[in-house]
Amino acid sequence: MNTTPAKPFDPVRDANEEALRTAHHLLKDTRFASLATLDADGHPFASLVSFALDRAGAPFLFVSRLSAHTQHLLANPRAALLVGEPGKGDPLAHARMTVQCQAEPVPKDSDDVILLKTLYLARHPKAQLYADFPDFIFIRLKPLGASLNGGFGKAFRLTADEVKPK
Amino acid sequence: MNTTPAKPFDPVRDANEEALRTAHHLLKDTRFASLATLDADGHPFASLVSFALDRAGAPFLFVSRLSAHTQHLLANPRAALLVGEPGKGDPLAHARMTVQCQAEPVPKDSDDVILLKTLYLARHPKAQLYADFPDFIFIRLKPLGASLNGGFGKAFRLTADEVKPK
Numbered sequence: 027m028n029t030t031p032a033k034p035f036d037p038v039r040d041a042n043e044e045a046l047r048t049a050h051h052l053l054k055d056t057r058f059a060s061l062a063t064l065d066a067d068g069h070p071f072a073s074l075v076s077f078a079l080d081r082a083g084a085p086f087l088f089v090s091r092l093s094a095h096t097q098h099l100l101a102n103p104r105a106a107l108l109v110g111e112p113g114k115g116d117p118l119a120h121a122r123m124t125v126q127c128q129a130e131p132v133p134k135d136s137d138d139v140i141l142l143k144t145l146y147l148a149r150h151p152k153a154q155l156y157a158d159f160p161d162f163i164f165i166r167l168k169p170l171g172a173s174l175n176g177g178f179g180k181a182f183r184l185t186a187d188e189v190k191p192k
Numbered sequence: 193m194n195t196t197p198a199k200p201f202d203p204v205r206d207a208n209e210e211a212l213r214t215a216h217h218l219l220k221d222t223r224f225a226s227l228a229t230l231d232a233d234g235h236p237f238a239s240l241v242s243f244a245l246d247r248a249g250a251p252f253l254f255v256s257r258l259s260a261h262t263q264h265l266l267a268n269p270r271a272a273l274l275v276g277e278p279g280k281g282d283p284l285a286h287a288r289m290t291v292q293c294q295a296e297p298v299p300k301d302s303d304d305v306i307l308l309k310t311l312y313l314a315r316h317p318k319a320q321l322y323a324d325f326p327d328f329i330f331i332r333l334k335p336l337g338a339s340l341n342g343g344f345g346k347a348f349r350l351t352a353d354e355v356k357p358k
Contacts, residue, residue: 108240
């Protein structure tokens with residue numbers, strides 16, 4: 027520790043084992059999230075999305091090209107995904123995590139599409155209704171890092187590698 | 193209407209009376225929201241916040257200067273607030289609205305602080321616990337417009353004036 031200049035107080039700690047467990051639980055056991063994107067003017071936008079995890083533990087979306095967030099991600103891949111534990115009472119008392127991501131649309135003719143569809147439908151069976159709509163595409167969200175908030179005053183940062191459940 | 197070039201299909205309609213009722217209900221009767229901000233690198237960020245409405249019907253926050261979203265808003269006022277109806281079952285089947293906003297921090301010595309604190313504590317009585325913490329400030333979110341999603345295929349845009357409940 028240096029004595030001068032004073033390091034500004036940083037309330038965010040590196041993730042410990044318990045924080046990683048909570049983070050992986052949130053990604054594995056939550057089905058919906060808030061997605062932050064940038065619109066054509068660079069203004070932040072937030073929307074509700076469903077998501078699933080690929081085999082490497084990274085989140086991905088199945089979204090319509092007609093929706094605003096898809097258009098944003100196709101024009102600018104910078105995004106964040108907020109996953110939180112649904113629960114009764116004060117949501118600020120429950121754990122939640124913001125994963126900063128880089129969006130990577132999956133080409134329609136990619137070999138990955140069949141596996142992603144299987145994984146997505148396993149988590150969201152009702153999506154079968156629109157699984158074959160031509161305007162729907164898969165978009166991978168490659169994690170760049172994350173901030174976990176485990177409740178009042180319990181803030182942790184996770185590296186890109188730490189984010190993904192093994 | 194021009195005949196050429198063809199106008200691209202726009203699935204978003206101007207808000208009708210029912211859409212405005214839903215929008216105002218969401219702002220008046222929801223206590224928590226997802227907030228999209230921009231971090232120091234211009235990357236989108238999403239976090240969970242509690243909010244209340246001022247007397248003009250505009251949302252405002254009561255947040256710690258130590259938190260990431262507050263630091264983002266103080267450096268860059270562009271934001272969006274996603275409000276949704278909490279409910280059981282598929283959240284994508286419930287109405288939700290994205291309000292694009294300009295953040296305006298309220299100076300600690302402003303005459304508005306007393307009224308904002310009263311309005312905020314009426315909606316969030318538990319905030320009394322930290323109401324007098326020196327790091328907490330009020331930030332108004334001036335609406336610039338909104339997108340309402342009333343369920344699958346029901347998308348509406350609202351002007352800045354339409355967003356605020358009267």
